[in-house]
Amino acid sequence: MAQHFTKQLLPSRASNLGILQLNNPSSLNALTLDMIRSMTSTLQHWQSGSSAIRATLMSGTHYEKNGKSRPAFCAGGDVKTVYLAGSSDDRKLTADFFREEYQLNHLIATQLPHVPQVSLWDGVVMGGGVGLSIHGKYRVATENTLFAMPECKIGLYPDVGGSWWIPRLKLYQQQQGMVGGIGNYLALTGARLKAEDLLYTGIATHYVKSDQLEELKRALIESTAKEGSPLGDCAASVLMSFHDHSIDVKSAFLSQNRTEIDQAFHGKDRVEDIVATLESMGSESQFAQSTLEALKQMSPTSLKVTLEGLKRGLKLNNVGECLAMEYRIVQTAMKEGSDFYDGIRAALVDKDGEPKWNPARLEDVTDGMVDSFFDDLGDDELQLDGTVGAKL
Numbered sequence: 591m592a593q594h595f596t597k598q599l600l601p602s603r604a605s606n607l608g609i610l611q612l613n614n615p616s617s618l619n620a621l622t623l624d625m626i627r628s629m630t631s632t633l634q635h636w637q638s639g640s641s642a643i644r645a646t647l648m649s650g651t652h653y654e655k656n657g658k659s660r661p662a663f664c665a666g667g668d669v670k671t672v673y674l675a676g677s678s679d680d681r682k683l684t685a686d687f688f689r690e691e692y693q694l695n696h697l698i699a700t701q702l703p704h705v706p707q708v709s710l711w712d713g714v715v716m717g718g719g720v721g722l723s724i725h726g727k728y729r730v731a732t733e734n735t736l737f738a739m740p741e742c743k744i745g746l747y748p749d750v751g752g753s754w755w756i757p758r759l760k761l762y763q764q765q766q767g768m769v770g771g772i773g774n775y776l777a778l779t780g781a782r783l784k785a786e787d788l789l790y791t792g793i794a795t796h797y798v799k800s801d802q803l804e805e806l807k808r809a810l811i812e813s814t815a816k817e818g819s820p821l822g823d824c825a826a827s828v829l830m831s832f833h834d835h836s837i838d839v840k841s842a843f844l845s846q847n848r849t850e851i852d853q854a855f856h857g858k859d860r861v862e863d864i865v866a867t868l869e870s871m872g873s874e875s876q877f878a879q880s881t882l883e884a885l886k887q888m889s890p891t892s893l894k895v896t897l898e899g900l901k902r903g904l905k906l907n908n909v910g911e912c913l914a915m916e917y918r919i920v921q922t923a924m925k926e927g928s929d930f931y932d933g934i935r936a937a938l939v940d941k942d943g944e945p946k947w948n949p950a951r952l953e954d955v956t957d958g959m960v961d962s963f964f965d966d967l968g969d970d971e972l973q974l975d976g977t978v979g980a981k982l
Contacts, residue, residue: 594631596624600651601632606644606814608636612719615653618665621718623687629722630694637701644814645825646701647807648723649710661712661734661800664719667691669744673934676924684924688749689972691718692913695751696974699725699909704821708810708829711735711788712800721750724793725909728829731785731794732803740780742888744937745929745945747896747919747963748777753903754912759791771855772844777896778861779884786842796829797837806832850877861885861893861952889929889945890952895919895963902964910974915964917972922963 600611610629612619636643650663667687675683701707707726715723715737723729731737739748739756748756759773772791775781788794798806809832813824839845854867865885871878885893899919903912923930929947936945949955 593635594624594627596622596628598622599625599628599632601628603643604811606642607811608632608641608643608646610646610648612648612650612664612722615651615662617668618653618662618714619650619719620665620668621691621722622668622671623683623690626687626690626694630690630697633694633697633701637697637705643705645705645810646707646726647710647810648707648726649803650713650719652713661732663709663711663713663715663735664722665714666717666719667750669717669746669934670938672924673931673939676926677931679926681924685921685970688917688920688924691721691750692917692972693974695721695725696910696913698722699751700975701726703727704823706823706825708825710803710806711737711794712803716740718750720752724755725751727823728796728825729788729794730796730798730803730806730829731788732798732800733785734800735783735785735788735794737783737788737793738780739777742778742892742896743780743933745889745892745931745933745947746923747892747899747916749916749920751909751913751916752777753899753916754906754909757900757904759793771852771857772848774855774858774864774897774900775851775881777900778855778864778888778893779881780888781843781884783844784842786837786839787844789837790839790842790845796833798829798832799834802832847877850875854878854881858897861890861897865952889933889947890949890955891929891947891959893952894955894960898960898964913974914972918965918967919963921967921970922965 598614600613602609614620614622635641636646652659652661672684672687698707706728708728708730709723709726710730712732713734715735717739720739739752741748756773756777759770785797789797809828810825813828854864858864868878868882873879902915906912932945936942
């Protein structure tokens with residue numbers, strides 16, 4: 591693949607550390623198709639045997655607000671551009687964007703383990719930004735991290751490999767002897783998580799204060815310059831030396847509300863069953879009431895497709911199979927009249943916050959409607975090179 595360049599992505603190299611800086615600050619580093627293409631060609635070069643890259647580092651450019659510099663990793667994919675293309679019947683872009691984004695996600699997920707990716711989650715990390723980093727080996731949270739998969743609120747699906755890692759969060763928690771509703775909860779409600787939640791679930795691997803990130807970067811550069819086994823992980827010990835063990839994961843929102851999350855979201859076959867359980871908790875449960883309110887804001891179709899996709903994703907063998915399934919879902923969501931278009935209109939165009947979902951009620955979303963999102967695309971199926979599990 592020929593090298594693709596854009597000012598929205600700043601690739602560089604320091605010693606044997608490959609650095610990818612997302613540089614679209616006016617949109618909180620939202621991921622554009624140009625950025626996807628540039629990152630793909632850069633990573634393919636770095637992964638070639640001739641590059642000698644021993645680790646990669648991904649971070650975002652700060653943005654200005656009220657005269658102050660504020661951090662952001664990536665607020666998601668550039669779905670407004672996709673919306674405009676789909677609204678004008680440009681089906682090529684609505685296919686190309688997601689196909690190439692998912693191929694990049696897969697490229698990241700299948701990187702060699704001795705060339706680890708370190709992502710600095712300083713600031714907002716949502717949607718497409720999660721896809722760029724969650725499949726890498728290390729994800730570093732800070733006190734500024736705000737993480738979410740809010741796709742159901744815009745008529746989409748928690749994609750970019752979400753059907754692989756989200757349902758497996760409950761398996762991670764089962765290692766502690768606990769059943770797991772956290773994955774379903776995050777995907778359906780778009781809950782916003784802070785560092786404590788991310789360490790609690792294992793979504794983030796390390797916690798480092800933001801004022802230590804530049805020093806961490808220098809240490810990673812130095813570690814890639816040292817002689818050692820070419821198959822050794824040169825980032826692991828550095829990250830552990832910067833990890834702040836004082837973070838209190840027991841204070842995390844997910845930890846504090848774990849019993850009610852599991853009661854409502856674990857093992858439910860239907861979204862209606864989740865709603866019924868939350869309603870049964872009564873008005874005295876602040877968690878139940880706030881969660882019901884959050885679910886009311888979501889596309890009923892997206893909620894049902896999401897729950898079905900997570901169930902199917904848990905049965906698939908690798909992240910590649912999950913991305914192929916998600917491509918079927920998202921291409922169905924690009925069809926005229928889908929909830930995606932009014933979801934984006936309400937959130938990013940008119941910004942009235944009042945999407946007109948169709949159907950507007952959960953009970954009106956039939957099994958047939960849900961199943962149609964998983965139909966084979968024939969010649970338009972997502973094509974990926976190799977298949978392997980993500981590194982979560």
